[in-house]
Structure formats: C-alpha cells, structure tokens
Amino acid sequence: MKKLVQISKLLLGVLFIFSGFVKADDPMGFSIKLQEYFEAFGPWWKWAIPFSLPLASSISVIEMTLGLIMLIGTWKRITLWLVFLMTLFFAFLTFYTAHYNKVLECGCFGDAIPMTPWQSFYKNVVLLGLLAIIVIGHKHYLPAFSGIIEKSIIVLFFAASAWFSWYCYNYLPVIDFRPYKVGTDIKRDMKGGIPDVLKYYYTLKNKKSGETKEFDKFPENYQNEWDYVSSRTEVIKKGVEAKIHDFNIVNLDGFNCTDSLLSDPNYSLFIISSSIAEANQSAETEEKLNGLANSFMKNHMRVSCLTASGEDDINKFKEKNHAQYLFYNTDDTQLRTMIRSNPGVMMIKDGIVIAMWHYHSIPDYKTLNVQYFHK
Numbered sequence: 001m002k003k004l005v006q007i008s009k010l011l012l013g014v015l016f017i018f019s020g021f022v023k024a025d026d027p028m029g030f031s032i033k034l035q036e037y038f039e040a041f042g043p044w045w046k047w048a049i050p051f052s053l054p055l056a057s058s059i060s061v062i063e064m065t066l067g068l069i070m071l072i073g074t075w076k077r078i079t080l081w082l083v084f085l086m087t088l089f090f091a092f093l094t095f096y097t098a099h100y101n102k103v104l105e106c107g108c109f110g111d112a113i114p115m116t117p118w119q120s121f122y123k124n125v126v127l128l129g130l131l132a133i134i135v136i137g138h139k140h141y142l143p144a145f146s147g148i149i150e151k152s153i154i155v156l157f158f159a160a161s162a163w164f165s166w167y168c169y170n171y172l173p174v175i176d177f178r179p180y181k182v183g184t185d186i187k188r189d190m191k192g193g194i195p196d197v198l199k200y201y202y203t204l205k206n207k208k209s210g211e212t213k214e215f216d217k218f219p220e221n222y223q224n225e226w227d228y229v230s231s232r233t234e235v236i237k238k239g240v241e242a243k244i245h246d247f248n249i250v251n252l253d254g255f256n257c258t259d260s261l262l263s264d265p266n267y268s269l270f271i272i273s274s275s276i277a278e279a280n281q282s283a284e285t286e287e288k289l290n291g292l293a294n295s296f297m298k299n300h301m302r303v304s305c306l307t308a309s310g311e312d313d314i315n316k317f318k319e320k321n322h323a324q325y326l327f328y329n330t331d332d333t334q335l336r337t338m339i340r341s342n343p344g345v346m347m348i349k350d351g352i353v354i355a356m357w358h359y360h361s362i363p364d365y366k367t368l369n370v371q372y373f374h375k
Helices: 002-025 027-040 043-072 076-099 117-136 147-171 186-190 258-262 283-298 311-321 332-338 365-373
Strands: 197-206 212-215 226-237 267-273 303-307 326-329 344-349 352-358
Touching: 002 027, 002 043, 002 117, 002 147, 027 043, 027 076, 027 147, 043 076, 043 147, 076 117, 186 258, 267 283, 267 332, 283 303, 283 311, 283 365, 303 332
Parallel strands: 267 303, 303 326
Antiparallel strands: 197 212, 197 226, 267 344, 344 352
16 A cells, blocks of 8 residues: 555656646646636636636646645645645536537646546546545655755745746746747648548438438449438548648738748748737837847848737837838737747748747847857
C-alpha cells in the first residue's frame, strides 16, 4: 500500500504542476477558454466573463502550488480536500460540456495536449481514483521536509508561479504550443490536413417487389431493377484536421489577399489587433509601433495590419496615428490565436513565422537589422 500511495502522490503532483504550468504559460489562452465555458453555461454566467483573466492566472498558480505541496507531502488534510474539490469540479464541468456538446476542447492542458471534454472527464475520473488510493493509505502520506524548510519551499514556489504567469501574460508564452508559433510555415499548415476515410451506402428500392435494400456500391445497371431512395456516409477512419484552418485575409473591399501576403519572399510585418477599439494605444506603444512600421516601409518591406474591427474603428485609428500601412480583415478567433497581445507584432518571410512580439517588447528596426536582415 505504501508504494501505491507514493506512486499516486507522484502522479497527482506532477499532473497538477504540468496542468498549471501550461495554463500559466498562456494565461490569455486559458482566459479565452474560460470565457467559452461561461458562455456555454448560459446568460446567468455572463457576469463572470470580465473576471476570466484573473481567474485563469489564479487557477494555474493554485494548481502548480497544490501539485508541489502534494509532492512534498505536507498539509495533508487541507491539500487532499482542495485537490478533491478541484478535481470533482472539473470532472463535473467536463461531463456537462461533453454531454451537452457545449465546448469542443476542454483546455485543461492548453494547446500543449488538446483534449476533448470526454477525454478530460475520464482523466479526472482517473485522478479521483488516485486520490482515493491516497486517502485509503493516508498514514503513508508523510512530509519530506521539516516545517520551516517546507514552508519556505512553498512560499518561493508560489511566488515563482505567480511571477511566471504574470511574465507570460506581459511578454507572450515562454514555450509556445500554438499553431502560429515561431518557425511555423502558415501556408503548409493550412494544407496539411488528412481527410476522413469515408464509406458510402445507398438505399435502393426494387421495382418489382417493392423491397428496399442497402448497398455499399451501386449494382451494375441498377436503374433496370432498382430506384434510388437515399444514401448515407459512414466515417471509417477519422482524418486529421489541418493545424491552421479558417484563416483568411481579406482587404476592406472583400477581396481575398491571403496567398499574396503569405507569398512575399521578403521580410514583412503583421501588426495584429483583434479589436482596435480595445487595443493598448498608449503613447509608448504607438511610438514604437509607428517607428518600426515606418522603418520597414522605408526599406521597401511590406507592413499590414490584420484586424477584426470595422472600417469606422480603422479610420479613427488611421487618423489618430497617421498610419500609412494597409489594413485587412481576419477572423477574430484566428487573430487571438496568432498572438496573445493586442496589438501584437509578427514578422514573417514567405509565409514562415520568423518572430513575434508583445506590445511591451516591440523592437526597433536597428535591432532587427542586426539579428535578421544582415546575418
């Protein structure tokens, strides 16, 4: 029993730390996922949407800290209760969304390990089983350090976890699991899916007997003996969806410009703002953004702003900031997936993501010239 308790404690601790880490690595992404859950629960939960970001950061830090506490085996009663309540809550959440088909991906491991709600529900059931083993053999749940040492470790780990979440929110994920991470060939990943393997069935009615029968292919010269009634399709083998889908760039006249913008053989700049009205428009941000954009254009490199905003917001922004680059419309979800910053900056070359920056860390042209252009 002692060995089972130790193994269960190790698995639970590591899983909680990993789950919290991938959420803290991308707090904005987890915040967006929480908003999906709040919307799935109906209008009564709309009040929680503004609190999704602090809640996302808090959950990630709590998860990591609980994982550490479990590994070092301290504060037994309160730790086991908190782990139980948190796991039970997420088990209910994933069961509800899976049963009613409310959310397609659970977000428990972020973009690192995409899981369906059913997969996450079964994962939580397994975690509850591991927790039951620890409760049954709780006498083997023993602290690894003395009181002062363990408290110091917990406080330092909690502070480091909170700082890590804050850093990733302000300067983009440290480990990027998103489909638009640096090095991604956007054009290739838009076409990289594998279609489902399908089987077709046809229901035909015999002209003489009136009998209906299902075939997996049409009989030869079937029209002589049979009348077509209906058909159905069965998925024999599920395909793989392209890593990047539903990504289109259209100009303000509605013409698709995706291929032309992704096929530029030179370095080019995407200024990304899912919502211009909600973007950070501080004087410092605009000065850095305009300086970089103007330097790119002076050196005959393309600058494009991708946004989901309408023409009114775009025109107000252009008038306020004297923006000389062109504006294009792209789906809001894709823009928020591309970069967790509003605005954010992405540099591409021939459709390949070379680098990206949060608005807190927009570089100057001289730095990019040394790092990339004159290598």
